[in-house]
Structure formats: C-alpha cells, structure tokens
Amino acid sequence: MALVGDRSEHRSHRELDALRPRLREDCGVDTRWVATDAGGDLSSFDGVWLVPGSPYADDDAVLAALTTIRRGGQPFLGTCGGMQYAVLEYLRTELGADATHAETDAGRTDHAIVPLACSLQGVASEVRPVPGSRFAGWVREPFDGMHFCSFAASPESIRALADDGVIVGATGPELAAEVLEFPHHPFYVTSMFQPHIGASEGAAVHPLVAAFMDAVRV
Numbered sequence: 001m002a003l004v005g006d007r008s009e010h011r012s013h014r015e016l017d018a019l020r021p022r023l024r025e026d027c028g029v030d031t032r033w034v035a036t037d038a039g040g041d042l043s044s045f046d047g048v049w050l051v052p053g054s055p056y057a058d059d060d061a062v063l064a065a066l067t068t069i070r071r072g073g074q075p076f077l078g079t080c081g082g083m084q085y086a087v088l089e090y091l092r093t094e095l096g097a098d099a100t101h102a103e104t105d106a107g108r109t110d111h112a113i114v115p116l117a118c119s120l121q122g123v124a125s126e127v128r129p130v131p132g133s134r135f136a137g138w139v140r141e142p143f144d145g146m147h148f149c150s151f152a153a154s155p156e157s158i159r160a161l162a163d164d165g166v167i168v169g170a171t172g173p174e175l176a177a178e179v180l181e182f183p184h185h186p187f188y189v190t191s192m193f194q195p196h197i198g199a200s201e202g203a204a205v206h207p208l209v210a211a212f213m214d215a216v217r218v
Contacts, residue, residue: 001216002034002042004065005051011122012052012080012148012194019199019209026205027213036062043068047075047187047216052148052194054081055104063089075187075215077208080149083180083190084113087153087161090182095160103151112157120147120174120192127170127178127193134189135169135179138207145178145193152192153177179208187215 001023007013023029029047034040037058042048048069056062066089069076078086084101091099091112099112127145129136153161158177162168169179175192182188195206205213 001029001031001047001049002045003031003049003051004034004036004042004062005053006035006037006057007033008053010053010148012197015194015196015199016051019196019205022199022205023209023213027210027217029213029216043072043074045074047077047212049212050076050078050082050085052080052082054084055101056081056085059085059104063092067093070182070185070188073186075212075218076185076189077187077212078190079194079196080147080192083192084151084153086182086188086190087157087180088112090161090164090166091157095164097160099157101151112154113151114154116150116152116174118174119150121150123147125172125174125193127172129170129179130168133167133169133179134181134211135208138211139170145172145191145195146197147193149192186218187212 020031036056088099091097100108101113102111124144124146126142128142129139165183167181168177169181172178179191195208
C-alpha cells in the first residue's frame, strides 16, 4: 500500500510510521511512503492512502492521481488533507465546478475548502457516525477523534456532493462532514479526523483503517 504524502516530522507522520509495523503484522499489508512529487505510477499498489500534510509538494499530481484511483476502483483512504483534495477533485472532475482551496488559492471568496471558524490543530473532537452509512457499520458509537486541521469542505460543497450521491458517513460539532463515502467505487472513503493517531502508544488499529486494510487485501 502506498502512503502518499510528503514525509516530515509532524506528529501525524510519526504516528503513521508507528502504525506501519502493526499493519504488516496484524493486517498483512506492507506500506511504502511515496512523495507527491516523485512522479511515480501508483497503479502497482493494492491501495493508496493520501495522508495529511497539505498543501502537497505537487498538488496537480495529487489531483490527477485521485481521478485515476477513483475511476479505476483502486482502494483509497484520504485523511485530513487527503479528504480536502478528494473533495476538490470530485467537484472539479465530476461536477465541473471551479473548486478552489482557501489555503492555496488567494483572492477568492467562494472557496470549496474554507478556513474553519475555530482551528482544530491538535484537537480531539467528537465524531458521530451517521446511521445507515458504511462508516456506522464499522464504528457504531460516537468517539473523540484527533484532528490537525484548519480547513474543511464548505457546507455548499458538501451539499453539492450529497446531491450527486456522496454519503456523509459521520458528522461532528465543528464539522458538517467528518467522513465522506464516495459512490461507484469499492472503497473510496475519506475522513477529517486522523484514525492513526495513538499508534505510537499502542492503540488498536482504528476500525476505519481496518476496513481499508480489508479492501486492500481483496
């Protein structure tokens, strides 16, 4: 499985490194970091996890890869920045929207990805599964999820996605969409909370990650 992102000393990436042995030993999945500007072909991987850490070194490459992954059926998990860019790609490619990100596209007031009223950098906030969603089948009860984000999809963007069949799998007090499940794909799921946080302290593999591993192994 590819961990697509620009590896750094941020806590999120350190926690991913702590999780990697667990994925190999407990789930039977080997992982490899792939930089966004590496120019490599991701089609040989059994799954792709677009990890936090946006803006990415090569945003265009990330967005192009997302189109290929989504249309090709490759198992995909996008977390934090990964969810934000999955939203941008879908809005642009499937809905023809001029979708922009407030972090990287200055001078606009109608961004699809907007600043949060209150930053969730290093904040544990409640995640509430939506009954009937796939995510609610993996996680039944609300829980505190760790966040490192200052931007999220706008309410208008979420409504546009929902109108086209994208499912909101979880909500939260600060975020209208904590989880999005994209249609016409075996496993194309994104989250704003970071399910790998806690790996360095021995936390169990989060059910969202476990479900993704099941998809990767198919």
